[in-house]
Amino acid sequence: MLSCKDVAHLASQTLDAPLTCRQRWGMRLHLLFCRLCRRYVGHLRFLERAFKRVRHGDPECFSPRERLPEQARERIRRALQDRKPS
Template identity: 45%
Template sequence: MMNCKQATELMSQELDRPLAWRERMALRLHNLMCRGCHQYRKQLAFLRMALRSRAGGD
């Protein structure tokens, strides 16, 4: 199974490129079982939203 270090790498890349189907499935499976990574993904989404709101997007 994918570990958290690899999962965090994919969660970052997911914001920069479309993930392959296999990557998406592996990540989803990992996050179903890992509360830490589940939170991490939400927090990355928050960081992006915060930065975009700062940059005049509305």
């Protein structure tokens, strides 16, 4: 019988690679009896939906207000001018 720790790990792994039949059935059996693991699986699926938006939408929703700081902008401007072919 798989432990919660095993199932939590498999629930994550299933997002990265297919499980073996044995792992899938072991997980299903455990989930029948374990409410916390059922919730955990649901939470990971939710995270996956959120990450998908980051991946396909714009990760800019992650840090919408950040701008290149002024000092860095000036420094980069000078570096670009120095390197500019005449």
